[in-house]
Amino acid sequence: MDTVNHASxxxxxxxxxxxxxxGWGVLSPLWRKRGHGAARGPLxxxxxxxxxxxxxxFIGIVPTRIFGHDNFxxxxxxxxVYCGQRPHLDFYSPWGPSAFLxxxxxxxxxxxxxxxxxxxxxxxxxxxxxxxYRLGRNRLEAAPRILVxxxxxxxxxxxxxxxxxxxxxxxxMLANRYAFALVGLVLIECLQRAEGTExxxxxxxxxxxTGAAMALALFTKAxxxxxxxxxxxxxxxxxxxxxxxxxxxxxxxxxxxxxVLAYLSFDVVRVVQDLRMAxxxxxxAMGMLNLVKIFVAEAPSLAVVIALYFYGSSPHKQKGRWLxxxxxxxxxxxxxxxxxMLISSNMQERGMPLLGVYGIVCASRITAERHRAGVAxxxxxxxxxxxxxxxxxxxxxPQLCSDLVGLGYGAVEKAYPSAARSRxxxxxxxxxxxxxxxxxFDKRANGGVYTARINEGIALLKxxxxxxxxxxxxxxxxxxxxxxxxxxxxxxxxxxxxxxxxTAELHPSDExxxxxxxxxxxxxxxxxxxxxxxxxxxxxxxxxLERYRLAAESESWRLYELK
Numbered sequence: 001m002d003t004v005n006h007a008s009x010x011x012x013x014x015x016x017x018x019x020x021x022x023g024w025g026v027l028s029p030l031w032r033k034r035g036h037g038a039a040r041g042p043l044x045x046x047x048x049x050x051x052x053x054x055x056x057x058f059i060g061i062v063p064t065r066i067f068g069h070d071n072f073x074x075x076x077x078x079x080x081v082y083c084g085q086r087p088h089l090d091f092y093s094p095w096g097p098s099a100f101l102x103x104x105x106x107x108x109x110x111x112x113x114x115x116x117x118x119x120x121x122x123x124x125x126x127x128x129x130x131x132x133y134r135l136g137r138n139r140l141e142a143a144p145r146i147l148v149x150x151x152x153x154x155x156x157x158x159x160x161x162x163x164x165x166x167x168x169x170x171x172x173m174l175a176n177r178y179a180f181a182l183v184g185l186v187l188i189e190c191l192q193r194a195e196g197t198e199x200x201x202x203x204x205x206x207x208x209x210t211g212a213a214m215a216l217a218l219f220t221k222a223x224x225x226x227x228x229x230x231x232x233x234x235x236x237x238x239x240x241x242x243x244x245x246x247x248x249x250x251x252x253x254x255x256x257x258x259x260v261l262a263y264l265s266f267d268v269v270r271v272v273q274d275l276r277m278a279x280x281x282x283x284x285a286m287g288m289l290n291l292v293k294i295f296v297a298e299a300p301s302l303a304v305v306i307a308l309y310f311y312g313s314s315p316h317k318q319k320g321r322w323l324x325x326x327x328x329x330x331x332x333x334x335x336x337x338x339x340x341m342l343i344s345s346n347m348q349e350r351g352m353p354l355l356g357v358y359g360i361v362c363a364s365r366i367t368a369e370r371h372r373a374g375v376a377x378x379x380x381x382x383x384x385x386x387x388x389x390x391x392x393x394x395x396x397x398p399q400l401c402s403d404l405v406g407l408g409y410g411a412v413e414k415a416y417p418s419a420a421r422s423r424x425x426x427x428x429x430x431x432x433x434x435x436x437x438x439x440x441f442d443k444r445a446n447g448g449v450y451t452a453r454i455n456e457g458i459a460l461l462k463x464x465x466x467x468x469x470x471x472x473x474x475x476x477x478x479x480x481x482x483x484x485x486x487x488x489x490x491x492x493x494x495x496x497x498x499x500x501x502x503t504a505e506l507h508p509s510d511e512x513x514x515x516x517x518x519x520x521x522x523x524x525x526x527x528x529x530x531x532x533x534x535x536x537x538x539x540x541x542x543x544x545l546e547r548y549r550l551a552a553e554s555e556s557w558r559l560y561e562l563k
Contacts (some may be wrong), residue, residue, distance in 0.1 A: 045146045049129045052153050055411050058124040060115025061434050062159040062410040063417050067172035068436035068446035069527045072479035073119055073495050074174055078103030082112060085490065086263065088270045091515070092508040093494035094278030094501045096219030096271075097260065099175040100494075112485070117171045121157045128181045129153030135185060135209055138194040140204055143362035148188060148357060151400050152181045155353055158403035159410040163348035166406030169413055175345050177496065179224035183338070184357045185213040187229050189362045190235035191331060200244050207248020213255035214249075222275050222283070223345045227338040234334055238327060277506040281499055282345055293349060294340045299350050299481045304394050305332035306357075312366050312388045332358060347500075351399070359395030363388075367416035426449035428483050445476075445527040453556045454479050457521055460559055464552045465519055472517040474526045474544070480521060491515015496528065498535035510543035511519040520548050520560040536547075 006378050009354025064071060071500035080091060081104035093100075107113070107118030129149045143235060161173045162180070189210045208233060218225035232249070239245075250506035293300070309329035325329075332355075339352040366388055421437040424447075438447035459472065461480060470489035471480045474494045481488040493508060493516055495501060501510070514520070522544070526533045548560035 005011060006307070008262070019092035020082060021458070028407040030131045031477045037365075041142045043148060043376055045133055045149055048146075048150055049126065049133075050152065050424055052129070053126045054406065055407055056118050056125060056157040058118075059159060059407075059414045060110075060113070060118035060412045062171065063413040063422070063435040063437060064170050064446065065168050065437045065439050066441045066446055067161065067170045068450055069475075069477050069479075070172035070174075071114070071117070071434060071436075072477040072482065074103050074171060075480050077490075077494050078107055078116060078120075079112070080096075080488045082107045083488055085488060087268055087494065088274050089264060090490050091492050092274055092277070092502075092512060093495060094274060094281070095114055095175055095221055095494060097263065098220040099178055099214055102178070103174075104481050110167070112430070112482075114431060117174070118159070121159075121174070121177075125153040125156040128156050128185070131209070132185060132188065135188050135206070138205050139188065139192045139363040140361065141367050144360050144367075145398075147186075147396075148360045150354060151396065152184050154400060154407065155184065156181045158406040159542065160406040161348070162353065163343065163351040166402045167409050169406070169410050173346065173348075175221050176348075179217050179220045179555070180353045181343070182213045182217040182220065183224050183228055183342075183354060184232075186217070186231055187335065187354060187357050188361060190231050190364060191358065193239060199544065200242065203242050203245040204248045207245040207250075209248075211249040211252025211254070212256045213252075215253045215260070218257070219297075222278070223342060227342060230334065238323065242356070245492060262310035275506075277502045280506045281497075281501050281503045290347070291344045292338060294343055297350050298340065298352055301355055301395060304353070304391050305329070305336055308332060308362060308391045310386065310393075311391065312362060313382055330361070353393070353399055356396040356399040359392040363392035363396075366392075413510040422448070424451045424455075426483070427450055428458055430485060431483055442529075444525060450527060453523070453525075453527075455481070456554050456559045457523075458483055460552060460554050460557055461519070461521070464559060465561075469518045470516055471519045471521060472514070473521045473523075474540065475521075475523050475526050476532070478521075489515050496536050497532040500532060502536075504523055504535060504539060507539055510540065510547075513540055513542065514547060518562045520544060522558040522560065523556065524556055 062069065077087070077091075077093070077100045081087075081097070081100045085091065087095065087097045087100055102120040102124050103116055104120075105123060106116030106118070109123075110116045125409050129152060132152045133145060133149035136148055139145075140148065156177055157170060158166065159169050161168070161170055162176055189206045194206060210228075212226045214225055214232070217228055231519060261268065261271075290400050306329070308328075312323070313328050335354050335358045336352070339354045340356075343349070343351055366385070370385060390551070417435055418437065421439070422435045423438070426432065427435055436451050441447075443449040445455045457473075457480060461469075461484065465471070467484070467486050470487060471484075472478055472489050473480055474496075478488075478492065480486070491512055493501070493513065507513075528536075544560060547563060549563050550558060551561040552559040
């Protein structure tokens with residue numbers, strides 16, 4: 001992309017003629033925040049960021065309307081990490097350790113309360129927001145810099161699943177939000193280089209930022225690292241092979257990767273095995289039909305990307321340079337494809353979070369190009385500029401507003417929970433902050449039915465077992481070790497979904513699955529859909545009968561204990 005001159009004056013130090021013109025109107029000063037407004041920008045950003053993160057911490061675990069069982073995915077595995085276990089080494093996980101470590105940190109702060117989900121998101125949202133704001137220094141105009149920091153902080157913290165209504169509160173798919181924010185940081189640095197008095201200004205720090213974000217994405221969810229690679233590759237094509245930036249990329253990636261691998265005892269073989277299982281299963285779940293649905297659903301966003309290319313490309317580009325002339329379109333299509341591939345791999349139908357980052361950066365770039373020109377603009381040129389900003393807003397504001405509504409709605413639900421929609425509560429004190437609302441969705445995995453089944457399973461375990469037992473659950477997630485505060489079993493899986501997280505050909509062995517569990521809970525009616533459950537049960541049922549005996553059962557559960 002064209003570099004952006006962020007100096008307050010023209011090349012000779014004088015103020016640009018454009019800013020002297022009354023025709024510029026009020027829009028440019030408000031957007032650029034020059035002069036006295038610039039001093040208030042950081043304060044405004046910090047106040048807004050603290051409000052976002054403070055609200056997230058207040059919510060803690062949000063009263064959940066859909067996918068209530070996913071709460072236990074994060075709480076159960078966060079509890080494993082809190083107790084000293086490590087993903088890949090002590091249990092199979094298709095996800096890296098990053099998200100579980102964030103939840104584990106939330107448990108440390110909250111004394112292992114379910115509110116750890118909100119506390120962890122609040123801390124990570126604060127971290128990402130400050131990171132984005134610092135990264136935007138000398139890259140973005142003042143207002144877009146604030147906007148992109150708040151955009152990514154909201155992307156981390158909003159308590160609903162991407163691609164659903166913001167009022168469908170849940171912590172499901174938490175790792176997707178974390179990983180999208182990390183890719184957003186990569187995108188900011190790749191789309192726009194820093195500007196300064198030196199030709200290499202910001203290249204080393206920018207490379208460090210992108211390398212570190214890529215490594216964190218890899219150890220959050222490997223598919224997000226996969227889309228970072230072509231994004232960084234495209235930036236190298238457009239910006240060239242700057243040695244300082246390449247060194248920063250290698251150093252940032254290497255330091256973070258080595259730190260995580262040290263946590264995992266450098267057992268690269270186990271990590272690769274888990275990721276290979278996950279990739280094989282996910283390839284079965286993904287299909288061209290799902291991708292086509294996303295393209296159809298997001299056709300308006302694609303149309304805006306194309307319109308932005310026609311109306312937003314700088315008229316001052318040198319002719320004859322094909323890449324430079326089509327750069328805006330190439331980036332837009334690449335980011336659109338990255339969003340589509342990630343949403344498809346997540347089995348979601350809508351949502352283009354990365355296009356929102358692209359829109360904010362484009363708005364900043366076009367504003368800076370207009371300022372740099374330093375000439376009087378015609379009325380038609382001003383109209384074109386306003387139209388381009390509206391196009392950028394179409395890409396960014398839907399996700400931003402949706403996340404803001406989701407966060408606000410979650411806060412209202414937390415302050416005023418509905419007794420009518422949550423007639424059944426969890427029976428153990430540790431789960432008291434968690435509310436699963438009844439609704440028109442699958443009651444096996446949410447609401448009073450699911451809550452009552454978990455309560456029944458807890459009562460069965462208390463009757464026949466004790467704190468010395470190590471429990472696994474042959475369902476999607478294991479709520480029991482965390483709910484009872486018992487030491488989790490070594491072995492087992494982070495979550496179960498047949499042909500989505502593992503397959504008949506690629507799955508943990510019987511020894512890895514059962515580990516040192518002394519008790520196995522088997523639901524008579526699983527929370528999982530049958531397509532995701534039956535194949536998984538067939539894999540491990542023979543070993544269950546070989547190793548364990550039926551010791552007790554209730555209306556909803558069978559309890560097996562070690563022979």
